[in-house]
Amino acid sequence: MPLEPLSLTVGQPLRVAVYNSISRAIRNGTYPLGSVLPSDAEFCTALGVSRPVVREAMLLLEEDRLISTRRGIGRFVSDAIPRIGLERVRGLELLLGESAGAIMVDRLSHEVQPASDLLSQALGLDPSAAVWTWESVLRRDGRELALTFEAVPAASSVLADPATDTLPEATALTRLLASVDPSHVSSACDVSVGVLGDHRATALGADPDTSALILTQRVSYRGATVLYAKDVILSAAGTISLLQSA
Incomplete structure (x- = not known):
């Protein structure tokens, strides 16, 4: 074996x-x-x-x-391995809201910072580039269900001005989809299981050893990667559709 x-x-x-x-x-x-x-x-x-x-x-x-x-x-x-991905590109609050009711997005941070090695590679940026980042807690009926971290290039031509926040109660991905033709948007998503760790556990009011579903998503517009997101989702969020459509 x-x-x-x-x-x-x-x-x-x-x-x-x-x-x-x-x-x-x-x-x-x-x-x-x-x-x-x-x-x-x-x-x-x-x-x-x-x-x-x-x-x-x-x-x-x-x-x-x-x-x-x-x-x-x-x-x-199993007779067939589930394919990994998302049926269609949409913000996490909409994805989670499909199963058991509306989701509220609570923005924890929105700031510009130098791109880390991970973000510069994920977004195809020069190591000296800057990125705008968002971190948000998603709740249903006051209960913490997920934490999302999102990043876009500071010089993004898709989100004309990432410094603005015209939809403060929406994720960055939802903002992006509202500003472009969604027919030119595509996404690759990796799915794994992990634990929260201290930072995410504090934001979600949970134990650091709590298991969670982790979605790592790269969103492209007209072939260029324009957004990177890491979503940590608790089991209380309910059912999530993760089959890749053709």
């Missing part, structure tokens, strides 16, 4: 590391579609973790539709 060694980062629960290891093995074909998975005990031995950790990872894999459980038989790899 060849598995990559667990890749652990500071503050990451073992269940998430086990999830990542098994998820990669499914996606790279180590465990073929429709095949039966090894037992929990075999995963414990292979990865050097306890059975409760493996069981928690299996719950996450099943939630993401990578595996299914047949009672009395075992766990199986």
Whole structure:
């Protein structure tokens, strides 16, 4: 049962590391579609973790539709791997509002700053460039559901003046879509599972070890990347549609 060694980062629960290891093995074909998975005990031995950790990872894999459980038989790899992405490009408040009611956007920060290595690479900028960033908490009925961090080039020609905030109760992506022809907008989105960590936990009023869905999105307009976003979504947000349409 060849598995990559667990890749652990500071503050990451073992269940998430086990999830990542098994998820990669499914996606790279180590465990073929429709095949039966090894037992929990075999995963414990292979990865050097306890059975409760493996069981928690299996719950996450099943939630993401990578595996299914047949009672009395075992766990199986799904017959088809869910494609990753968003059905259409829209602001996070609209995405979350589809499942269980309207979302309020509470802006925490809106500032210009030098682009970090990550942002300069994600947005295709010179390392000396500046970016406008927004950080917002999303709530429904006063309850914190998600935290979004968004960045656009300070010299953006799509958002004519990123310093303005004509829609203070909207995400930057919603502002962008309101200012351009949406037929020329496209998006690539990576989906992962992680934990909040201290900063995000403080903003969301949650425990730092709380697991969350993480969407990392790059939005392009006429072929150029114009916005980078990282969204951290709590399970209380409800159902989110994440199938990529053709």
